[in-house]
Amino acid sequence: MVSLLSNPLATSDQLASSPSQSDGLTPDLEVSLRWAGSTLIQSAGILLRLPQPTIATAIILFQRFYLLASFRSFPVLATCHAALYLASKLTETPAKPRNIINVTKYLLKTPSASPVSPAQKEAAEGEGAYVDEHMYLYHRTRLLDMETEILKALGYQTHTGLPYTLTINYAQTLDCLSKPLLLRCFGYLTDALLSPSMLYLTHQPNALAAAALYLAARDEKVKLPEGWWEMFDVDREDLGFLVAGMKSVEEFVRSQKEAWGDGVPWDEKELEDAVRKRLHGAE
Amino acid sequence: MSSRWTDTAEDLAEATRLKEEKAAKRAAKERKRREAAAAAAAAAAATPTTSPPASKRQKTRNDASDAIAPERAKTKEPKLLRFNGATISACRHVETSYERLNHIEEGSYGIVSRARDLETAEIVALKRLKLERETDGFPITSLREVTTLMASREHPNVVRLREVVMGDTLKDVYIVMDFVEHDLKTLCEDMAEPFLLSETKTLLQQLLSATAYLHSHWILHRDLKTSNLLLNNRGQIKIADFGLARYTGDPAPPLTQLVVTLWYRAPELLLGATTYGFEIDLWSIGCIFGELLTRNPLLQGKNEIDQLSKIFELLGVPTESTWPGFRRLPNAKSLTFPKHSATTGSLLRTKFPLLTKAGVDLLGALLRLDPKSRISADDALMHEFFREEPRPKAAEMLPTFPSKAGQEKRRKAFSPGAPVRGDAPVLEGVVGGGVFGGVEEEAAGAGFSLRMGR
């Protein structure tokens, strides 16, 4: 599926003004909710056997949405559900709301199934990792509403060009295509989805692809010609920024996991508690 | 010639008022345009050829601290940039952005209406999406309509999507397009004379050019027909109604066969092919070509079987050599073909006695039964037909069709609608029962009959 459209990017104003923060969230809470939501989507997508382009699309839609909306007004879990559902339709690999809801429930209830698992205590309390019919209908209604809320917030502009296949083209052009190299590239590109700098909202796919290739080539000790990124319309400054951003994701994720051993505040009540706590802490 | 969009005295008065209003707004618009141009330049700079302002901001933010940058918005995003792929911005509200003038499809539909942009006074078309009965959220078909339309909106012969707006509820969604004065179906019905050959060439060329563009972007339209082709007063065709369009790939994914309005539906679809490609759009274009020449739909079947028999009547019954493997198509098994071989030849020559040899050749190439040997949009554009005399007329020289005030409702000729859609989420690859499922029916054509049944 080729498209000449470039991705809509966040403006500097949008990056500077966060609706969540205007709504009383501290910056660290916002960063963490973004990370947790993106990670939940990635893990759920894998369990749902959705292809990575679908998962990446969902994460990008999720992040674009919270560029324009507040985590306090639109609870994170329903947005994760809806982003997955919408992305699955957009990429012609439709997933069922029931499966999406069951999978996130499973992920949030199962200790160490993923970095997003919250308190182990709940699992210990014997709550099953299934969703009863009542809860299912509740989540489903919210999912469907959130789907349109996302479309509305994005002005139905859902185009999400991805860098994955571009890296293949670039590596081919540079005559360095190999499986280990490609796997590393894809690893960096998937990591980059979790970056607190929202790399996919600030850069076009060609720059992301070049940065991933740069890092992968370095890891694999592949020599590339001087200034090769210019062939792909990427300038040095952007490349440097993205390379730094991609490299720091691992450390960022480690710090988030450490900070949120008990799980991030997924539900509205937990979030309100967290907001209150921070408010008092600051005073 | 009449246009049903400006057919009342009120509308005329409205048009006059508008003209004045427009003059007044021209200065404002000019300013807007300059702003937009500047912003577009900035947006172009935001592609990675140079450093994007967004990432710059991000950089400083990253380097310093997580604190919110103090400087605030100086300029609003210019509205004209809405869909340029440059910004992420929310839907506007239909009521505060547009004033609805009248329904375009006189009551029968009520879903496409003419409206005025309150900011610029431009006239637009609003198409309300049918979402009330949806139970699975925003329908995948509507998502495809918006995404494919958005991806092709830059082509001069595709109706330009302006934005998507919403009403008060989440089920109230409108596609906003440039308003286009006529559609080809109505024009063909109302015209005293058919288009001249030179004019037909221009229209066909534009249609092929847009279709080639769609296909090169992996978009199948799947509902090309005269009522979905709009024509403005500058002689430009605009392909509209992407309600059945979707992206395809190589190899093509399994696709539903419930596409394309019957009269424009390719034989492989009628025979139940489980995979199909861009060729189906070219078949439709062949039908449209024929219709432009005579002002009448070329193949007016009463049902699927009748449609097939009309097709074979005009173009001959396929044989293993003209369409290798067609007998293995799901619905071909239940077809009974006549024994006489005289019916395998094409009657196009006789049907279009005034058309040149090249013209008949192109028409035949578009209406090739075997999709594999059907001409592509790119090749059709290169066809001799467009180079021989009379040459395609310049679009601006095409006749315009002035509107008569007070013109009453047009009498509507019967024509079948597009296949069901939006009623249920279309599960690609699943064909409900099959078009020929269980029917025992006979359709008589000239000189042969088709017998359907299990």
Ligand SMILES: Nc1ncnc2c1ncn2[C@@H]1O[C@H](COP(=O)(O)OP(=O)(O)O)[C@@H](O)[C@H]1O
């Ligand atoms: N942009 C437009 N400008 C003017 N008329 C339009 C426009 N779009 C659609 N129409 C009119 O409305 C009719 C229905 O629109 P269409 O998009 O084909 O919807 P449907 O899916 O209901 O067929 C068209 O046949 C045409 O007459």
Ligand SMILES: [Mg+2]
């Ligand atoms: Mg239509």
